[in-house]
Amino acid sequence: MNLIKIFSPATIANISCGFDVLGLCLDSIGDKMIIRKTKKKGVIISKIVGQILPLETNKNVAGVAALALLKKVDIGFGFDIEIHKNIKPGSGIGSSAASAAGAVFGINKLLGAPFSLQELIPFAMEGEKLASGTAHADNVAPALLGGFTLIRSYNPLDVIKIESPNELYATVIHPQIEIKTADARAVIKQKISLQKTIIQTGNLGGLICGLFTNDYNLIGRSLHDEIVEPYRSLLIPKFDNLKKESLKAGALGSGISGSGPSVFALCKGKKIAKIVGKVMAKTYEKTGIDFDIHISKINTKGIKIIQ
Amino acid sequence: MNLIKIFSPATIANISCGFDVLGLCLDSIGDKMIIRKTKKKGVIISKIVGQILPLETNKNVAGVAALALLKKVDIGFGFDIEIHKNIKPGSGIGSSAASAAGAVFGINKLLGAPFSLQELIPFAMEGEKLASGTAHADNVAPALLGGFTLIRSYNPLDVIKIESPNELYATVIHPQIEIKTADARAVIKQKISLQKTIIQTGNLGGLICGLFTNDYNLIGRSLHDEIVEPYRSLLIPKFDNLKKESLKAGALGSGISGSGPSVFALCKGKKIAKIVGKVMAKTYEKTGIDFDIHISKINTKGIKIIQ
Numbered sequence: 001m002n003l004i005k006i007f008s009p010a011t012i013a014n015i016s017c018g019f020d021v022l023g024l025c026l027d028s029i030g031d032k033m034i035i036r037k038t039k040k041k042g043v044i045i046s047k048i049v050g051q052i053l054p055l056e057t058n059k060n061v062a063g064v065a066a067l068a069l070l071k072k073v074d075i076g077f078g079f080d081i082e083i084h085k086n087i088k089p090g091s092g093i094g095s096s097a098a099s100a101a102g103a104v105f106g107i108n109k110l111l112g113a114p115f116s117l118q119e120l121i122p123f124a125m126e127g128e129k130l131a132s133g134t135a136h137a138d139n140v141a142p143a144l145l146g147g148f149t150l151i152r153s154y155n156p157l158d159v160i161k162i163e164s165p166n167e168l169y170a171t172v173i174h175p176q177i178e179i180k181t182a183d184a185r186a187v188i189k190q191k192i193s194l195q196k197t198i199i200q201t202g203n204l205g206g207l208i209c210g211l212f213t214n215d216y217n218l219i220g221r222s223l224h225d226e227i228v229e230p231y232r233s234l235l236i237p238k239f240d241n242l243k244k245e246s247l248k249a250g251a252l253g254s255g256i257s258g259s260g261p262s263v264f265a266l267c268k269g270k271k272i273a274k275i276v277g278k279v280m281a282k283t284y285e286k287t288g289i290d291f292d293i294h295i296s297k298i299n300t301k302g303i304k305i306i307q
Numbered sequence: 308m309n310l311i312k313i314f315s316p317a318t319i320a321n322i323s324c325g326f327d328v329l330g331l332c333l334d335s336i337g338d339k340m341i342i343r344k345t346k347k348k349g350v351i352i353s354k355i356v357g358q359i360l361p362l363e364t365n366k367n368v369a370g371v372a373a374l375a376l377l378k379k380v381d382i383g384f385g386f387d388i389e390i391h392k393n394i395k396p397g398s399g400i401g402s403s404a405a406s407a408a409g410a411v412f413g414i415n416k417l418l419g420a421p422f423s424l425q426e427l428i429p430f431a432m433e434g435e436k437l438a439s440g441t442a443h444a445d446n447v448a449p450a451l452l453g454g455f456t457l458i459r460s461y462n463p464l465d466v467i468k469i470e471s472p473n474e475l476y477a478t479v480i481h482p483q484i485e486i487k488t489a490d491a492r493a494v495i496k497q498k499i500s501l502q503k504t505i506i507q508t509g510n511l512g513g514l515i516c517g518l519f520t521n522d523y524n525l526i527g528r529s530l531h532d533e534i535v536e537p538y539r540s541l542l543i544p545k546f547d548n549l550k551k552e553s554l555k556a557g558a559l560g561s562g563i564s565g566s567g568p569s570v571f572a573l574c575k576g577k578k579i580a581k582i583v584g585k586v587m588a589k590t591y592e593k594t595g596i597d598f599d600i601h602i603s604k605i606n607t608k609g610i611k612i613i614q
Binding site: 194 | 326495525
């Protein structure tokens with residue numbers, strides 16, 4: 001095999017009570033990537049369609065992730081990466097993660113899969129480090145593994161995949177505004193009351209129990225975040241309305257995707273997910289801010305090979 | 308049915324990363340209670356064997372819990388409660404919870420079970436309120452439901468039962484010293500760093516995943532608490548040695564039971580649980596402090612009716 005075409009999905013990190021530990025994989029939105037073996041050693045990014053992003057290998061998240069992988073193998077050839085971006089950078093649904101995870105997934109396949117999906121996570125994290133300054137795993141892990149992923153620990157890295165209930169859908173609105181990473185970080189309180197820590201662990205536990213037992217109501221009851229959302233949501237226009245209207249329309253729960261500006265709602269079934277998409281759109285139409293809406297089943301497989 | 312004899316088990320609350328949200332039910336240690344219908348309305352505590360505890364109904368945790376239940380039913384008779392205490396008060400393995408939960412469980416049965424086990428929790432919590440000043444549920448819930456219990460929320464009360472992996476055992480050492488509740492509370496920090504909150508949620512999530520997937524190693528890796536244990540353990544002589552030796556002997560993990568002084572270890576299989584009991588005993592024999600050791604499978608049923 002000298003060429004591979006893949007679909008590398010968008011992802012939602014944080015998921016309310018799962019701040020910095022949970023992520024999930026989407027299905028209806030993602031980048032297409034074509035990776036080819038080249039005679040020349042090393043990695044080149046030959047083409048990026050749909051977004052203006054750096055083509056220099058060591059300034060591109062896919063390039064950096066690919067190089068991290070190639071450091072661990074001894075081969076006499078290289079790779080060419082072509083990226084068709086559908087996920088907008090800065091949207092909060094794992095744009096950089098899709099590129100980084102896709103690159104290492106594709107190269108690994110072309111090498112005959114010397115690494116497990118779990119083993120690819122640290123390579124993809126190097127791409128995240130380039131993108132945001134921290135080598136976080138909460139988008140690359142669900143992109144690679146599919147379903148929900150829990151990062152139990154970073155030191156050592158310990159990622160656990162959790163299967164998604166079959167009827168679980170996510171509706172995502174991406175308001176096309178830019179939230180500066182510095183602002184998203186600055187609003188977070190660095191000291192939390194013990195009481196809120198307890199509430200957060202209770203909800204995170206409830207959410208995981210709900211996922212294992214297909215208890216949609218429990219998933220909904222657990223989708224709360226008193227630690228980050230109250231502050232970060234201030235940076236997202238109409239966040240409270242989006243959430244209130246989504247819940248009224250039947251969503252199980254709603255929160256900030258990643259560090260925003262995207263806002264997600266989890267829903268039982270496609271029908272409700274679509275209705276939630278409509279009320280989200282209606283809420284945003286009044287603002288004059290451009291937005292995209294994505295409605296997606298939870299992707300249980302992660303990155304897929306396209307024929 | 309005019310009389311019921313029950314076994315009301317000891318329980319472990321907190322369980323490392325599950326501070327204030329998790330509890331589990333033991334099997335090899337618990338109180339025996341005999342509850343009889345009486346012609347006279349109200350509740351009397353006729354006999355307590357094994358410990359010196361108040362017989363006045365409204366000063367006894369079993370009495371107070373029973374009265375809370377009886378407020379919700381309209382009956383023309385009353386109950387007599389006899390308690391044979393095997394769980395020492397102040398041991399940190401749910402002595403008051405066993406009495407309170409046992410009382411409401413037994414009375415409910417004698418009434419033809421008008422309440423579900425979940426519905427009995429708030430009544431039993433009234434006993435805990437008398438015992439410790441706060442109506443906590445993390446011992447009464449596992450005593451009533453068995454297995455592991457997660458308190459997702461207190462407001463409203465939302466308790467989720469989690470089944471225990473089949474080979475999971477607990478070894479508990481109860482050093483016979485008194486830790487004053489005021490001291491156990493005073494050492495806890497009321498402000499937690501965001502980083503530690505994230506670590507706690509990651510471990511709590513990992514522990515719950517491990518319970519659902521029977522992944523004993525994951526359970527072990529998740530049994531960490533950076534929030535309370537580092538401070539409360541200072542009140543328990545030789546805590547660090549107990550933990551170190553337990554892990555060396557094969558325990559999956561170890562922590563403080565409730566607010567101490569008991570220390571627990573979770574183990575895969577009875578054989579390892581017994582070895583851990585021996586090394587705990589050996590560690591404590593040098594101290595001159597009296598102690599009990601309990602080795603127990605996780606009790607998946609909770610309170611049991613004795614024939």
